[in-house]
Amino acid sequence: MIEAPLLEAEGLSLRFGAVTALDGVSLAVWPGEVVAIVGESGSGKTTLLRVLSGLMRPQAGSVRYRDPEGTVREVHGMGEAALRRLHRTDWGFVHQNPRDGLRMGVSAGGNVGERLMAVGARHYGSIREQATAWLRRVEIDPARMDDPPTKFSGGMQQRLQIARTLVTHPRLVFMDEPTGGLDVSVQARLLDLIRALVADLGIAVLLVTHDIAAARLLAHRMLVMRHGQVVEEGLTDRVLDDPQHAYTQLLVASVLAA
Amino acid sequence: MSTQAGYNFGYLDENTKRMIRRALLKAVAIPGHQVPFGAREMPLPYGWGTGGIQVTASVIGPDDVLKVIDQGADDTTNAVSIRRFFHRVAGVATTERTAEASIIQTRHRIPETMLREGQILVYQVPMPEPLFRLEPRVTETKRMHALADYGLMHVRLYEDIARHGHIAISYNYPVMVNGRYLMAPSPIPSFDNPKMDRMPALQLFGAGREKRIYAVPPYTEVRSLDFEDHPFQPIRADAACALCGSRESYLDEVVTDDRGGRIFVCSDTDYCAGRQASRQAEAAE
Numbered sequence: 001m002i003e004a005p006l007l008e009a010e011g012l013s014l015r016f017g018a019v020t021a022l023d024g025v026s027l028a029v030w031p032g033e034v035v036a037i038v039g040e041s042g043s044g045k046t047t048l049l050r051v052l053s054g055l056m057r058p059q060a061g062s063v064r065y066r067d068p069e070g071t072v073r074e075v076h077g078m079g080e081a082a083l084r085r086l087h088r089t090d091w092g093f094v095h096q097n098p099r100d101g102l103r104m105g106v107s108a109g110g111n112v113g114e115r116l117m118a119v120g121a122r123h124y125g126s127i128r129e130q131a132t133a134w135l136r137r138v139e140i141d142p143a144r145m146d147d148p149p150t151k152f153s154g155g156m157q158q159r160l161q162i163a164r165t166l167v168t169h170p171r172l173v174f175m176d177e178p179t180g181g182l183d184v185s186v187q188a189r190l191l192d193l194i195r196a197l198v199a200d201l202g203i204a205v206l207l208v209t210h211d212i213a214a215a216r217l218l219a220h221r222m223l224v225m226r227h228g229q230v231v232e233e234g235l236t237d238r239v240l241d242d243p244q245h246a247y248t249q250l251l252v253a254s255v256l257a258a
Numbered sequence: 259m260s261t262q263a264g265y266n267f268g269y270l271d272e273n274t275k276r277m278i279r280r281a282l283l284k285a286v287a288i289p290g291h292q293v294p295f296g297a298r299e300m301p302l303p304y305g306w307g308t309g310g311i312q313v314t315a316s317v318i319g320p321d322d323v324l325k326v327i328d329q330g331a332d333d334t335t336n337a338v339s340i341r342r343f344f345h346r347v348a349g350v351a352t353t354e355r356t357a358e359a360s361i362i363q364t365r366h367r368i369p370e371t372m373l374r375e376g377q378i379l380v381y382q383v384p385m386p387e388p389l390f391r392l393e394p395r396v397t398e399t400k401r402m403h404a405l406a407d408y409g410l411m412h413v414r415l416y417e418d419i420a421r422h423g424h425i426a427i428s429y430n431y432p433v434m435v436n437g438r439y440l441m442a443p444s445p446i447p448s449f450d451n452p453k454m455d456r457m458p459a460l461q462l463f464g465a466g467r468e469k470r471i472y473a474v475p476p477y478t479e480v481r482s483l484d485f486e487d488h489p490f491q492p493i494r495a496d497a498a499c500a501l502c503g504s505r506e507s508y509l510d511e512v513v514t515d516d517r518g519g520r521i522f523v524c525s526d527t528d529y530c531a532g533r534q535a536s537r538q539a540e541a542a543e
Contacts, residue, residue: 081405110417118409124485146420
């Protein structure tokens, strides 16, 4: 199974005027692996995620993706229709703010069902059945299926967003600070849930976070970014327990112990 | 040709007509696709049929016979004034009989009488974009049309079933044209949707305020969206017409007095009058 990477990026560079957002970033994600990208605000984490997922075009470098048939494709070379389709089937994107990833005027069930309908599901009963199963899986009471997300708490909205993303069984999920803006106990529950789902389904996750604790809990491997460059890369425990780069040492030392 | 001095035939100048005809040709070539056009100011307010009237003015010729209906009726204000308008600025013959007309401009209905080849049905369209309540950005709806990305419309149908137990869209029911473009059929009742499918007549849609033209060529597949387990069901009041007794036509509910009296009558006045006349003829025999 682990014979080739699912996603591979090489020499990604992107500048916004005088600001260097990405400077020669290369990385690879293998199937079923959770990779965390950590770094301070403005270090280019979110930009990297947007470039990798094809939402933004780099000025140099390439992103290659292996589809379920095993064909390797250039992410920025495929058409918009193909990219959209990829984003709805084999990929997922969990936004920091659930409002960016959900349709707030549409019921929870409709939110989960949208991806299914977008790829051609036309049987109301089976869409509803799958939506129910997924709501249960992310610990949302199916009785609230027809409520809009506006009536949900922040944690529930985030779990709903995860259900909506995973319903088409993607192989690769991009997560941008999925626990940001939630209080600590809710964060802990959400992290547990993500860890269980990822392990169950064997999904590869590319996780952007500034929360070192979340990264340690979820990630197998870790990339540390600063000023658009990857300054350190390795197994999560190795990076956190034995940081080599001065910036990583600073980052690890800044974590508050409770 | 024109009966009113000082106006070009059909009110619009020839260059405008040519521009609209060009848009029409493109629309017919891509069934269901919205083609932008430079809508002109017309001597009636937006929402009264400025789009339909411009399309009619561009396709009408001196030998045409025009019928105008508003909510199925030939005798309502809008229908009467548009018919009179074309009689004055184009000098064409007008009629109330569906079978005799070569061009039928309509608002909110398709005539009950089957249309035939050679006839043109012109719809007045207030909002040509079927996705506008679901996606507020026009750039995004354009992209969705380009990519045939219509899952969102099914989300709306899903929401209806979840909330009401059935698809509760009774008019302007979204359709797929030729298996490619999602189209708003203008605010006709969903009852009329099946008539659009493989209609022998040419169907032209004009939206004046939104400046869009689209079309369904003759014998084109027009399918109402639905779910496999919740098939499309046209809605019709469960009654017979009080005047002609029809159980097939689309009915209007009319209040007759101030004590709660109401009757159902055909919304298509020409169809109803025709049935009443043939009934009287039978009774006389």
